[in-house]
Amino acid sequence: MALLETDRVWKKFGGVTAVQDIALSIEKGEILGMIGPNGSGKTSFINLLSGIYRPDKGNIRFIGEDITGLPAYLITKKGIARTFQNLRVFPNISVLDNLLIGRHCRVNNSLANVYLNPFLSRKREKEAEDYVIELLDWVHLADRRKELAKNLPYGEQRLLEICRALASEPQLLLLDEPCAGMNPVEMDTLAAFLKNLRERGTTLFIIEHNMRFIMSIAERIVVLDAGAKFREGSPVQIQNDKEVQRIYLGEEEEE
């Protein structure tokens, strides 16, 4: 069974069809890439998967369960986390608090606990803190945990946003252009990090404009054009596809 399946999903905004009739499946443990020209509906598609948009037609299933139209916070709780194309860390709070907020839905604390059983509540908060500090240790950000997120260099803010998503222990991580604005060195670090993540059992779905990056990391690539699925195949197949080159890669070469 696929981890996530979309069945002929549509999304329209007024007269514009952002996503049309996309059927795809993400297998457990894979890295699936998605490419497509600007405005082809990639971000809209991720917004549909993460519950920010509700599809007009079609179904989305996650581990066999229908999650179509659920609000974003429930989808996160079910095990799908995401990052944003235009970096959205919480700027004015510490790195640690950013991650603790990411951990929110896994902290099993009720209002009643907070008021009537503060020691239990404290203990649960401490557990969450231990968890995210371990996560920060792993990405070598632990000693910067007290700094405000906005004071981190850009590359580390990107990393922080991914970690914040990871704090909710997702089974599926959706990344919207994770290396936008990164230099080649940061990109290589990120690629190694994401591969490591996959080794640990997280499934990844990555939208990316940078061909070198996506071709090196994804095992399977879906090409979108004008909101619809245009091709699907291995990186080699996609790279050699004349039609894909015409709509997308050709554009790249001219730049």
Added chain:
Amino acid sequence: MTLRIKKNRLLLYAGLLACIIVLPFVVRDPYFIGMVNFIIIYSILCLGLNLILGYTGLLSLGHAAFYGIGAYATAILMTKHGFSFLPSLIVSGLLALFFGFLLGLPTRKVRGDYFCLLTIAFGEIFRLVTQAWISFTGGAMGIVGIPIPEVLGWKIQTEIDFYFLGLSLLGFTYGTLHLLTESKFGRAFVAIREDELAASVMGINTPMYKILTFSIGSLYAGIAGSYLAVYQTTVTPSNFRLEESCLMIIMVIVGGMGNLAATFLGVSVMAVAIEFFRPVPEYRLLIIGLIMILVLLFRPQGLLGAAAFKD
């Protein structure tokens, strides 16, 4: 090392507590104690408002209305229905909570500036209703002759008695808010302030949390109102004007949004400024405005605040 710091801190807190307790016996001036009581009332109000405004980032200009709901509830229950103080206090708090919940409901659809307008409208409607519904609220004359409160046999009469009553209510307010803001709930509020869309993707039920923050913040205004009713022994609509709501917002901003302890500083600074310029009432608002502008220019995060405005 850390143990020593902890020990020092504990000593500091103990010293502070001792000072607070002996204060009214050292400075026996009723005028001074009266002013401290004013600071206590506004601290309770502004702590609640800080949760709404400072933590969650919802601009509410209707906080005085919840203050009024608490005050009128206590006044009516104690004068007309023979309630004693404690049950009135609880009912007042719960009633403010309930109205906070109702006014919080539109946050699901109405955003930012428009929600702020809604809170102004709510505050004005409340004030007009209290003025017009003479049989229930006494109209512009308000309700007079609220009896002396008694808590477990302790008759609260003098300024010093009220000082300790206020202090325990303030302790309750600060303690419960501290528990809340140090938990995942407090962080969720901050996340909503920082970036609501990102917060929802973090698994935070943002509509529910906004209603929650509004309800809880209003609860404390109800408690402060209940205290005001027994302290003043009268309540009139002029206690709960838009001007009061604005003053509370200024106090929160001057102290520091998103920082509970900073609220005390903001309230004290403004209260002292207001007292200081009492002989020249025509310049009072000017001075308040000036302080606010200076703070916003030079310390936009407030005197002790952690969180700056969204940029």
